[in-house]
Amino acid sequence: MSPLLSARGLTMRYPGSTVPALSDVSLDVLPGESVAVMGASGSGKTTLLHLLAGILTPTAGSVTLQTAQGPVAVHALDDSGRSRLRREELGFVFQQGLLLDELTALENVAVALMLNGVPRALAQAQASQWLAALGLTGLEDRRLGALSGGQAQRVAIARAQVTGARLLFADEPTGALDSRTGAEVLDLLLAAVAQGRTLVVVTHDAQVASRCDRVVTLSDGVIVADTRRTPATETTSAKARA
Amino acid sequence: MTGSLRTTIALARLFARRPDGDRMAAALPLVSFALVTGLLLIVVGGSQAFFTMDGTNAGFYVALAVIALSLLVVPLVTLSAAAAKLSARRRDDRLSSLRLLGATTSTVTLLTVAEAAAVALAGAVAGTALYAAAAPLVGLLQFAGEPLGSRVWLPWWVVPLVWLGVALVAAGSATVGLRGVVVTPLGVRTRQKPGAARGRRAVAAAVLVAVAWLAVSSLQAVGSVLGFAGVVLAMGSTFGLGLLALDAVGPWYVRVRARRLHARADGVAALLASRMILEDPKAAWRQVAGISVVTFVGVIAGAGLSLVNVVGDRSTQQDTWLMHDMRTGVLVTLGISFVMVACTVAINQAAATLDRARVYVSLDRLGVPPTLLAAAARRSVMTALWTVLLGSAAVSLVLVFPIVGMAVLLQPLAVGVVVAVFAVGVALVRGGASVAHRLVPGILARPERVL
Secondary structure, eight states: OOOSSSEEEEEEOTOOOSSOOOEEEEEEEOTTOEEEEEEOTSSHHHHHHHHHHSSSSSSSSEEEETTEEEEEEEGGGOOHHHHHHHHHHHEEEEESSSOOTTTTTTHHHHHHTTTTTTOHHHHHHHHHHHHHTOOOOOOTTTTTGSSHHHHOOOOOOOHHHHTTTTTTESSTTTTTOHHHHHHHHHHHHHHHTTEEEEEEEOOOHHHHHHTEEEEEEETEEEEEEEEESSSSSSOOOOOOOO | HHHHHHHHHHHHHHHHHHOOOHHHHHHHHHHHHHHHHHHHHHHHHHHHHHTTTOOOTHHHHHHHHHHHHHHHHHHHHHHHHHHHHHHHHTTTTHHHHHHHHHOOOHHHHHHHHHHHHHHHHHHHHHHHHHHHHHHHHTTOOOETTTOGGGGSSSSSTHHHHHHHHHHHHHHHHHHHHHHHHHEEEEEEEOOOOOOOOOOHHHHHHHHHHHHHHHHHHHHHHHHHHHHHHHHHHHHHHHHHHHHHHOOOOOOOOHHHHHHHHHHHOSSSSHHHHHHHHHHHOOOHHHHHHHHHHHHHHHHHHHHHHHHHHHOOOOOOOHHHHHHHHHHHHHHHHHHHHHHHHHHHHHHHHHHHHHTTHHHHHHHHHHOOOOTTHHHHHHHHHHHHHHHHHHHHHHHHHHHHHHHHHHHHHHHHHHHHHHHHHHHHHHHHHHHHHHHHHHHHHHHHOOGGOOO
């Protein structure tokens, strides 16, 4: 199976820093799999997510995303090209939903479609279906201040999926939630994977990682373990730090 | 010296020395108070010139200066409040940490008020330079046939009094602002809820306008019974009732317009703009309310004075100057009001943009065009501004429709000048509302500072 996302030799050095945040990282993400990226603070896991998602441009290396229109060299796109790619092809869930306070739950989800040119009425109809699917029926017209942390995170998950993005990125999506609500949010993200989407999740939480198909562990900017879980067996390809 | 006061002074000195990574956030309140002080000194200095005029119309000039000053009070107070609020809100994060460490409510309050006053004082001193730079230009304005010249310079002792006044306003506003929030060790949360802009305000405004219209209609009858003083009283009442009507109906009208915008919005910027207004229609109104008063006066006085050129019987050169000067005064007052509103809007937009820096960065990561939120914020301001402008103009037209109609027909050039001043003013406010556009690239260039 050809990878949905392919990174080769990714290196990232922030301006003013003598130590690279990432060094020569290569990674393939297959369609329909869930990948947890783990590591201590400062290990480079958020930097890796930002490079894979086209939020940052690598100092060296390449990122290629398979889209319906063919492969796209993410690292070579200009700023507006990467923005368009994120808007149209990718979905994001952050630790805190980071939704727009002024808008209702329904409008926050619909905005993702409206930004891609979908008329408001159609966007709101589709957003309503997603909110219902995520158990938020009756809360569509509530503003964010009237939603719990878990409900707001569900709105963020709906926003990430409503555009039809095949690849979802999540950065500590359960970090600000209690364990029960966190588990429910993870259920929803993995349900999206079961429906054919691909998930890359950055997490500190071993519980979250244990439910993913694959765990990539980073330390000091390099991959030190890449564990794939299959129904029958688990294969581990750990490599020593270069 | 009490222990609490000693602690407060020690903390204030500590924070005053701290290296502040966010220079923009630190500089904004300072710049805001500098603008407030500069404009205040320019207005007071300009008005002072009228108190030293000679001639038969000297009394009129004093009266006109007082009217102009009173018209500028609303935008000036709004601008001062915006600067003071900006100064206070930037400390929120620190207040809760201090409470967590055991600082008492009185220590936190005292620290906030003292800091607000100190920043305002520093800004006021800087604003004096703005006044010094602008005063020679203001002195070029011609009144009573000669330039104002050196009469716009205030006596030296007025300047420290103005500094003190600005510092006191900042301290007072910080105190009032703290009453609106609850500072706990776990964070700062807002106590107050945005006030509703109810429809009954429209009814009250309609009644006020009706009474004002009656007062205008009965001018002749009042004049025949009570003489000139009665006419002045009736006109003053009309003016006051009109202003009350504007303030009563303003927030409600802004909300109605925002609801219509929301219902029709098919783009993200329009949707966000309407929601930003609906979040607090009173605040949206208050931000640009200073223009309502001056628009009201500008339409009436602008049209009326244009007609004086046609039908007025001016027997002396001084009377000719008076008519000319009244028109100049109206235009200058209108211009200064627009500058103040533009500054208020710029301060509010800058504060809101910095407060929402995390959202800007996050939306950028989602692929949202970075200028979208800024465009929505600008649109929310301009929607409120147009609502205020057109609403105020409509109320004044209702009161003096025949005069305005005749002015348009008989003196199109004079009316055109008034319209041009409005157009430049709107462009100025639009510039102020665009300040977020300039801040966003800086925020996105250093996302690690806000996330």
